[in-house]
Amino acid sequence: MKKILVINGPNLNMLGRRNKDHYGTKTLNDIIEMMKQEDYFIYDFFQSNHEGDIVSKIQEGFNYDGLIINPAAYTHTSIAIHDALELLDIPKIEVHLSDVNNREEFRKINYISSVCDHTITNLREDGYIEAIKYLKKFFNMI
Numbered sequence: 001m002k003k004i005l006v007i008n009g010p011n012l013n014m015l016g017r018r019n020k021d022h023y024g025t026k027t028l029n030d031i032i033e034m035m036k037q038e039d040y041f042i043y044d045f046f047q048s049n050h051e052g053d054i055v056s057k058i059q060e061g062f063n064y065d066g067l068i069i070n071p072a073a074y075t076h077t078s079i080a081i082h083d084a085l086e087l088l089d090i091p092k093i094e095v096h097l098s099d100v101n102n103r104e105e106f107r108k109i110n111y112i113s114s115v116c117d118h119t120i121t122n123l124r125e126d127g128y129i130e131a132i133k134y135l136k137k138f139f140n141m142i
């Protein structure tokens with residue numbers, strides 16, 4: 001079975017307590033459980049609040065068939081994460097729970113989309129399920 005790496009960035013371990021209008025009510029564990037139900041793939045889940053740890057995990061992506069990543073606030077700041085993603089040659093799906101393009105101006109700066117195959121925004125936790133659907137299509141599984 002194909003293996004998918006799922007990376008969540010800073011403060012996403014606080015989902016459920018964060019602004020519910022933007023991020024919904026589900027915790028990160030709820031989202032992980034939802035994703036596991038989509039048992040077309042084997043998933044490895046990783047969350048970190050530290051940029052370098054996220055870069056190192058992306059570098060492990062060579063052992064996987066696909067990547068789903070929500071870099072959270074690092075989306076708007078991290079050239080290091082951009083560069084790590086650029087050299088990773090597997091399908092890469094960027095997910096944001098919120099309508100990230102229609103919030104504060106500083107969230108319109110995005111270092112990630114240009115090095116991902118697909119970006120999903122504004123679907124709350126369902127964005128992660130959409131990412132799985134995208135990968136199923138990518139691998140001709142539906």
Ligand code: DQA
Pocket residue numbers: 010011012070071072073074075095096097098099100107
């Ligand atoms: C986020 C959007 C980012 O701007 C924010 O910093 C996050 C979460 C989202 O999922 O909507 O932490 O990536």
